[in-house]
Amino acid sequence: MQTTLAESFCNTAEGDTAERILRNCVHCGFCLATCPTYQILGNELDSPRGRIYLMKQVLEGATPTAKTQQHLDRCLTCRNCETTCPSGVEYGKLLDIGRRIVEEKVGRSARETVTRTALKTGLLSPMLFNSALKLGQSMRGLMPGFLQTRIPAADPAGIWPAPRHARRMLVLAGCVQPGLKPNINTATARVLDRIGISLIAAEKAGCCGAVAHHLNDHNGSLAAMRRNIDAWIPHLDAGVEAIVMTASGCGVMVKDYGWQLRDDPAYADKAARIAAATKDISEILIAERDALKPLMSPAQEVPGMVSPGGGATHRSPLTKKRIAYHPPCTLQHGQKLTGGVETLLTEAGFELTPVAEKHLCCGSAGTYSILQPDIAEQLKERKLGNLQAGSPEMIVTANIGCLTHLQSGTTVPVRHWVELLDETLAAS
Numbered sequence: 001m002q003t004t005l006a007e008s009f010c011n012t013a014e015g016d017t018a019e020r021i022l023r024n025c026v027h028c029g030f031c032l033a034t035c036p037t038y039q040i041l042g043n044e045l046d047s048p049r050g051r052i053y054l055m056k057q058v059l060e061g062a063t064p065t066a067k068t069q070q071h072l073d074r075c076l077t078c079r080n081c082e083t084t085c086p087s088g089v090e091y092g093k094l095l096d097i098g099r100r101i102v103e104e105k106v107g108r109s110a111r112e113t114v115t116r117t118a119l120k121t122g123l124l125s126p127m128l129f130n131s132a133l134k135l136g137q138s139m140r141g142l143m144p145g146f147l148q149t150r151i152p153a154a155d156p157a158g159i160w161p162a163p164r165h166a167r168r169m170l171v172l173a174g175c176v177q178p179g180l181k182p183n184i185n186t187a188t189a190r191v192l193d194r195i196g197i198s199l200i201a202a203e204k205a206g207c208c209g210a211v212a213h214h215l216n217d218h219n220g221s222l223a224a225m226r227r228n229i230d231a232w233i234p235h236l237d238a239g240v241e242a243i244v245m246t247a248s249g250c251g252v253m254v255k256d257y258g259w260q261l262r263d264d265p266a267y268a269d270k271a272a273r274i275a276a277a278t279k280d281i282s283e284i285l286i287a288e289r290d291a292l293k294p295l296m297s298p299a300q301e302v303p304g305m306v307s308p309g310g311g312a313t314h315r316s317p318l319t320k321k322r323i324a325y326h327p328p329c330t331l332q333h334g335q336k337l338t339g340g341v342e343t344l345l346t347e348a349g350f351e352l353t354p355v356a357e358k359h360l361c362c363g364s365a366g367t368y369s370i371l372q373p374d375i376a377e378q379l380k381e382r383k384l385g386n387l388q389a390g391s392p393e394m395i396v397t398a399n400i401g402c403l404t405h406l407q408s409g410t411t412v413p414v415r416h417w418v419e420l421l422d423e424t425l426a427a428s
């Protein structure tokens with residue numbers, strides 16, 4: 001796509017990046033077919049190609065309006081369009097630039113500013129968030145049904161094994177996950193402990209920076225990244241093998257630290273080192289499959305049951321559930337990780353039900369479900385329809401945001417897949 005940047009963007013780092021990305025777009029429109037907001041709204045300006053065109057106009061000097069901002073706000077940053085695009089357009093990076101410029105020029109209404117500030121304050125303060133969550137959980141029974149679905153029931157944490165192995169990995173505790181679903185990180189620690197890896201958390205680390213990033217608070221996001229880098233580098237120096245992510249939304253952010261801090265001479269190298277050491281828990285466990293497999297219980301003969309081939313039927317002692325798996329966009333499109341979770345769950349004996357439209361976002365998308373509730377609800381209903389089509393006993397996913405968002409729309413239990421793996425190993 002031919003572009004002529006406005007003078008104010010010429011020869012700037014941001015302008016050069018945007019121009020390089022814009023030039024790769026050949027305007028083919030393939031990305032429209034997989035864009036969730038285009039699927040729901042049917043407006044080209046709510047598609048990747050339309051948004052790219054809007055951002056190009058702004059970078060070429062057009063004055064953005066509140067409408068321009070609305071079309072950019074409606075983007076889920078699911079990056080499904082990047083997976084589909086045959087030209088390798090780095091849409092996510094362009095959107096970061098476009099949103100920042102448009103926000104600077106258009107601003108926000110007082111109401112939007114208050115909502116966004118409240119979200120940042122509430123989500124980034126574990127004390128505030130956990131107190132509000134506990135209060136909500138204690139009053140859950142008294143609330144009307146629609147409110148109850150939005151407050152997850154209290155969840156026991158389970159035991160985090162004390163570090164005892166020479167092999168060690170760090171985990172990002174996360175900002176809201178320890179309050180909402182504390183068992184996810186303890187289950188991860190138990191699975192890794194069984195294969196000879198101790199999982200530890202760095203005390204001074206906190207939110208990965210994604211909450212501020214989603215809310216267009218560039219400086220707040222960079223500050224969170226620098227704080228985590230300072231907390232993690234000493235552990236890498238001391239021999240920790242990897243930084244494990246149990247929420248794919250955090251993983252995609254931390255893997256991007258090198259890019260986000262590329263122009264910071266004090267942090268660029270350290271950020272790249274952190275990004276390279278960061279792995280989703282599925283990547284770690286796929287690499288450790290040889291250690292994991294013997295821990296799965298051997299199949300046992302089920303008396304009286306005969307296989308289709310005529311021999312005795314074999315099952316694990318656990319009742320293996322039929323489960324539907326939702327791969328978060330941050331895992332499949334953001335981190336380009338596909339198939340790992342399915343392999344691990346199948347090897348653990350679970351039956352995965354077929355799910356249509358796996359590529360589509362569920363509508364959670366960080367703070368999106370709060371800021372764009374109508375679109376988020378439509379996407380949730382569509383996703384749950386697909387997930388429940390095979391009558392699963394349980395839905396599993398790999399990101400706390402998707403988990404709580406989906407659970408608010410169904411009575412089928414929604415859990416993190418690593419919890420199932422932990423329970424399988426414990427019963428073997």
Ligand code: SF4
Pocket residue numbers: 024025026027028029030031032048049052081084085086087088089
């Ligand atoms: S698929 Fe890629 S090249 Fe084609 S319009 Fe979309 S972003 Fe541009």
Ligand code: SF4
Pocket residue numbers: 034035036037038046047048051074075076077078079080081082091
């Ligand atoms: S990131 Fe997702 S919602 Fe945004 S334009 Fe791309 S496909 Fe559409």
